[in-house]
Amino acid sequence: xxxxxxxxxxxxxxxxxxxxxxxxxxxxxxxxxxxxxxxxxxxxxxxxxxxxxxxxxxxxxxxxxxxxxxxxxxxxxxxxxxxxxxxxxxxxxxxxxxxxxxxxxxxxxxxxxxxxxxxxxxxxxxxxxxxxxxxxxxxxxxxxxxxxxxxxxxxxxxxxxxxxxxxxxxxxxxxxxxxxxxxxxxxxxxxxxxxxxxxxxxxxxxxxxxxxxxxxxxxxxxxxxxxxxxxxxxxxxxxxxxxxxxxxxxxxxxxxxxxxxxxxxxxxxxxxxxxxxxxxxxxxxxxxxxxxxxxxxxxxxxxxxxxxxxxxxxxxxxxxxxxxxxxxxxxxxxxxxxxxxxxxxxxxxxxxxxxxxxxxxxxxxxxxxxxxxxxxxxxxxxxxxxxxxxxxxxxxxxxxxxxxxxxxxxxxxxx
Amino acid sequence: xxxxxxxxxxxxxxxxxxxxxxxxxxxxxxxxxxxxxxxxxxxxxxxxxxxxxxxxxxxxxxxxxxxxxxxxxxxxxxxxxxxxxxxxxxxxxxxxxxxxxxxxxxxxxxxxxxxxxxxxxxxxxxxxxxxxxxxxxxxxxxxxxxxxxxxxxxxxxxxxxxxxxxxxxxxxxxxxxxxxxxxxxxxxxxxxxxxxxxxxxxxxxxxxxxxxxxxxxxxxxxxxxxxxxxxxxxxxxxxxxxxxxxxxxxxxxxxxxxxxxxxxxxxxxxxxxxxxxxxxxxxxxxxxxxxxxxxxxxxxxxxxxxxxxxxxxxxxxxxxxxxxxxxxxxxxxxxxxxxxxxxxxxxxxxxxxxxxxxxxxxxxxxxxxxxxxxxxxxxxxxxxxxxxxxxxxxxxxxxxxxxxxxxxxxxxxxx
Numbered sequence: 001x002x003x004x005x006x007x008x009x010x011x012x013x014x015x016x017x018x019x020x021x022x023x024x025x026x027x028x029x030x031x032x033x034x035x036x037x038x039x040x041x042x043x044x045x046x047x048x049x050x051x052x053x054x055x056x057x058x059x060x061x062x063x064x065x066x067x068x069x070x071x072x073x074x075x076x077x078x079x080x081x082x083x084x085x086x087x088x089x090x091x092x093x094x095x096x097x098x099x100x101x102x103x104x105x106x107x108x109x110x111x112x113x114x115x116x117x118x119x120x121x122x123x124x125x126x127x128x129x130x131x132x133x134x135x136x137x138x139x140x141x142x143x144x145x146x147x148x149x150x151x152x153x154x155x156x157x158x159x160x161x162x163x164x165x166x167x168x169x170x171x172x173x174x175x176x177x178x179x180x181x182x183x184x185x186x187x188x189x190x191x192x193x194x195x196x197x198x199x200x201x202x203x204x205x206x207x208x209x210x211x212x213x214x215x216x217x218x219x220x221x222x223x224x225x226x227x228x229x230x231x232x233x234x235x236x237x238x239x240x241x242x243x244x245x246x247x248x249x250x251x252x253x254x255x256x257x258x259x260x261x262x263x264x265x266x267x268x269x270x271x272x273x274x275x276x277x278x279x280x281x282x283x284x285x286x287x288x289x290x291x292x293x294x295x296x297x298x299x300x301x302x303x304x305x306x307x308x309x310x311x312x313x314x315x316x317x318x319x320x321x322x323x324x325x326x327x328x329x330x331x332x333x334x335x336x337x338x339x340x341x342x343x344x345x346x347x348x349x350x351x352x353x354x355x356x357x358x359x360x361x362x363x364x365x366x367x368x369x370x371x372x373x374x375x376x377x378x379x380x381x382x383x384x385x386x387x388x389x390x391x392x393x394x395x396x397x398x399x400x401x402x403x404x405x406x407x408x409x410x411x412x413x414x415x
Numbered sequence: 416x417x418x419x420x421x422x423x424x425x426x427x428x429x430x431x432x433x434x435x436x437x438x439x440x441x442x443x444x445x446x447x448x449x450x451x452x453x454x455x456x457x458x459x460x461x462x463x464x465x466x467x468x469x470x471x472x473x474x475x476x477x478x479x480x481x482x483x484x485x486x487x488x489x490x491x492x493x494x495x496x497x498x499x500x501x502x503x504x505x506x507x508x509x510x511x512x513x514x515x516x517x518x519x520x521x522x523x524x525x526x527x528x529x530x531x532x533x534x535x536x537x538x539x540x541x542x543x544x545x546x547x548x549x550x551x552x553x554x555x556x557x558x559x560x561x562x563x564x565x566x567x568x569x570x571x572x573x574x575x576x577x578x579x580x581x582x583x584x585x586x587x588x589x590x591x592x593x594x595x596x597x598x599x600x601x602x603x604x605x606x607x608x609x610x611x612x613x614x615x616x617x618x619x620x621x622x623x624x625x626x627x628x629x630x631x632x633x634x635x636x637x638x639x640x641x642x643x644x645x646x647x648x649x650x651x652x653x654x655x656x657x658x659x660x661x662x663x664x665x666x667x668x669x670x671x672x673x674x675x676x677x678x679x680x681x682x683x684x685x686x687x688x689x690x691x692x693x694x695x696x697x698x699x700x701x702x703x704x705x706x707x708x709x710x711x712x713x714x715x716x717x718x719x720x721x722x723x724x725x726x727x728x729x730x731x732x733x734x735x736x737x738x739x740x741x742x743x744x745x746x747x748x749x750x751x752x753x754x755x756x757x758x759x760x761x762x763x764x765x766x767x768x769x770x771x772x773x774x775x776x777x778x779x780x781x782x783x784x785x786x787x788x789x790x791x792x793x794x795x796x797x798x799x800x801x802x803x804x805x806x807x808x809x810x811x812x813x814x815x816x817x818x819x820x821x822x823x824x825x826x827x828x829x830x
Binding site: 063064066068095101133238239240314316319322323325329332333334335337340343345347357359361362364401402403408412 | 478479480481482483510511512513514516545546547548549651652653654655656729730731734735737738740743744745747748749750751752754755756757758759760762772774775776777779816817818819821822823824825826827
């Protein structure tokens with residue numbers, strides 16, 4: 001944990017009722033492990049996370065690429081509302097390997113289940129790494145067995161076993177004080193350094209709580225929080241074939257959290273802050289990223305999302321972000337591209353709170369204002385705010401800059 | 416003209432009835448000039464192209480960004496079917512400058528018209544360069560007057576005056592032998608080195624013929640050829656605010672080309688080859704580009720275009736192209752992203768004619784095949800072919816690689 005603590009971004013506040021614990025800790029009744037199984041040349045590459053409680057409920061979300069990996073295909077057919085464990089690996093994503101890939105996924109699911117003494121359909125799978133290569137089946141199943149024998153109350157090795165191009169693990173464990181007076185723990189472990197880089201990246205997030213929740217409550221929380229976190233970030237606009245979010249609630253704390261109560265709301269706030277900060281960690285660790293930005297778009301509800309995504313995914317906007325260049329022209333151009341011809345371009349733009357465009361026309365700035373503007377985009381986080389005509393919509397996207405290192409990472413490694 | 420001639424790409428054949436002339440030449444009855452007017456610190460920055468024939472017909476196409484420059488707004492209100500001239504400048508695109516920008520555009524149109532002794536509504540405008548800065552009105556009008564005094568039968572200075580980050584002029588003059596026995600000339604001058612880079616790039620293409628065509632014929636030819644050329648290229652997926660294509664036919668050859676004749680077809684073939692090669696020159700000169708690729712997608716008519724564009728615009732595919740890495744995983748991932756979840760991913764992929772994916776699963780290649788594949792992507796032009804389920808559709812997109820130089824160009828220049 002850095003000295004700054006987990007909630008480092010100005011865009012995510014630590015809720016007042018949330019306390020940070022050791023980031024490698026887990027809620028009660030969860031255990032984890034990570035081992036080197038030989039899928040990667042070196043380093044931890046297979047991890048296992050387990051909930052001991054038989055009444056554990058779970059919720060899952062996957063990417064919506066037409067091409068998904070065998071682990072997602074197999075997990076989708078499992079008991080996604082009552083998962084007890086996830087077997088994860090890095091180094092190979094088991095994507096586009098046809099029937100062989102599916103067999104490997106099922107074999108690894110069975111091996112983990114056997115070692116844990118539970119039904120295979122209670123075991124989720126998550127693989128990340130190269131696409132279109134055979135995932136070594138024996139290494140993965142042996143890794144699953146080794147993990148099952150090494151399970152402990154700490155998630156350190158587990159979080160390391162799922163990393164690819166990530167600079168380091170992304171994780172937190174929080175104590176959440178509920179209005180009822182009880183406390184529960186909430187932890188999350190995440191990986192991802194590009195929305196996708198088929199050899200290296202892909203994003204996973206595993207979240208655990210020892211609160212007792214109904215499946216429908218956990219599913220709702222997971223869905224809402226994913227939409228506000230991992231759905232709102234972009235490193236390179238590329239959708240993975242393997243993105244996986246799994247939340248578990250095992251009730252080990254004995255604290256029951258009923259739907260539509262103040263306790264549910266308080267837990268939801270913690271969930272939201274946890275997942276938003278984890279998502280921001282991914283952007284900040286985006287392949288080669290040196291600077292993170294948020295673009296917020298207000299106005300016409302049918303347009304705000306596409307405009308925000310167009311700005312966030314523009315390589316020109318991202319290059320300007322690298323250069324600490326307050327280049328509003330590129331923001332206007334990408335917004336105009338998303339809006340399309342025939343739409344009146346009556347757009348306001350603020351950069352770090354300074355208005356630079358009014359009703360589609362650039363405001364003349366004097367030298368002092370210009371220098372203030374230039375300095376305002378030199379920090380580690382930069383804020384852009386667009387206002388469109390119309391009402392009812394607001395969308396935000398967090399994105400990283402486009403750097404030489406991104407090009408190096410994605411061009412120089414050979415298949 | 417390079418020793419290879421104009422038709423350098425393997426993707427564009429010189430039609431047998433077409434002969435290359437001096438690339439700076441113009442068809443009969445066209446004159447051009449370019450001057451330094453002080454919009455850029457140095458170099459030619461204002462150009463004028465004029466057709467002397469009063470019966471000249473014209474056809475125009477613009478980008479469909481919601482935000483377009485004042486030159487497009489003013490030209491759209493002119494006699495777009497009977498234009499006699501285009502006044503172009505580089506160094507400033509006159510975009511997002513509100514009423515002041517519109518006044519400058521109209522003043523420059525009037526100045527060119529007066530110097531040429533024609534009606535202002537017969538003068539088109541085209542500006543390229545920085546967005547959101549005042550275009551110096553006096554410099555542009557003085558440049559228009561200086562050009563009008565310097566007009567000659569050669570397009571060399573004109574083509575140089577419209578360049579921004581382009582490495583050099585893109586132009587050709589062709590003699591087209593028609594089946595009827597007559598010949599006409601067809602010339603084109605183009606600029607563009609990014610689909611858009613708001614300070615520097617933007618694409619223009621001006622095409623002239625001394626054939627006599629009806630407006631409707633010229634408009635049809637222009638529309639069809641733009642769809643097969645400038646609509647099918649991408650450097651960075653970014654749509655300009657200033658893209659402009661203008662075709663002129665002045666009849667100065669005395670050769671009348673009737674619609675739906677063999678002569679029209681022959682001229683159309685030349686038009687098509689000219690504009691496709693000019694479009695490919697833009698991609699090859701894409702900011703920082705070192706290699707050009709074509710992706711062709713066959714199958715479901717509702718899917719082929721979005722899949723081809725997704726592959727062409729993926730920074731991961733483009734980085735792999737830079738690295739001469741036959742990375743089919745990234746091509747599958749971007750295709751799957753475009754298809755979206757729920758679509759069966761039954762895709763075949765060939766790279767340079769070698770099949771590497773069958774029905775969505777990667778084919779195991781032995782070492783020799785792998786080395787052949789690797790060598791096949793090392794050339795200056797690389798070909799990818801995807802086949803989707805379904806029928807009736809075929810789409811192609813030409814694209815450049817993503818390079819360190821692209822990042823440098825777009826991050827290091829200050830506003």
